[in-house]
Amino acid sequence: MAATKTVKGYRLEPFAQLQGAQLVGLRLAGVNLYSADLRNANLADATLTGAYLAQAKMVGVVLTGADLRGANLGHADLSRAVLVGADLSDTNLRGAKLGGARMFGCVTRGARFCETQMPDLRVNNQGC
Numbered sequence: 001m002a003a004t005k006t007v008k009g010y011r012l013e014p015f016a017q018l019q020g021a022q023l024v025g026l027r028l029a030g031v032n033l034y035s036a037d038l039r040n041a042n043l044a045d046a047t048l049t050g051a052y053l054a055q056a057k058m059v060g061v062v063l064t065g066a067d068l069r070g071a072n073l074g075h076a077d078l079s080r081a082v083l084v085g086a087d088l089s090d091t092n093l094r095g096a097k098l099g100g101a102r103m104f105g106c107v108t109r110g111a112r113f114c115e116t117q118m119p120d121l122r123v124n125n126q127g128c
Contacts, residue, residue, distance in 0.1 A: 054092075094127070 006012070007028075010021050014034040021041040028048050035055040044064040054074040058081055065085045075095040083103045090110040097117045114128040 007026060008021075008023065010016070010018055010023070012018075012028065012031050012033060014032055014036065016033060016036040018033075018041050019037055019039045021038065023041060023043045023046055025045040026043070026047070028043075028046055028051060030050045030052075031048065032052045033056055034052055035057075036053070037057045038053075038061050039057050040060040041058075042062045043066055044062050045066060046063070047067045048071050049067055049069045051068070051071045053076050054072050056073070056076045058076055058078045060080045060082075061078065062082045063086045064082055066083075067087050068091050069087050069089045070091065071088075072092045073096050074092045077097045078101050079097050080100040081098070081102070083101055083106050085105045086103075087107045088111050089107050090112075091108075092112050093116045094112055094114045095116065098119050099117050099121050101119045103119055112127040113124040114126075116124045118124050
């Protein structure tokens with residue numbers, strides 16, 4: 001079991017309560033935030049490569065310019081998230097909710113979509 005990581009006073013672990021956290025520009029590659037509550041948190045320009053964010057509550061999260069390559073966002077709720085310029089290459093977005101999210105300039109090369117609710121509320125099943 002991986003040790004808990006504490007950054008800027010926040011415990012970064014599964015089920016963490018990080019609503020409104022200011023984690024701008026942090027290097028959090030491989031962090032396990034399974035089912036964490038990140039509603040309205042600011043992770044702009046953060047490095048989250050290989051992060052495990054499955055089932056995370058990320059409504060309104062700011063991920064502008066974030067590096068999410070290879071992250072697992074399966075069944076995460078990213079409704080109204082700001083993903084402008086984020087790199088989602090090879091990211092698992094199976095069952096994720098992106099309704100109302102802003103995704104301008106995102107890189108989605110190799111991202112896996114299946115039962116994924118897109119910003120326009122249509123369901124993307126291209127990777128099922």
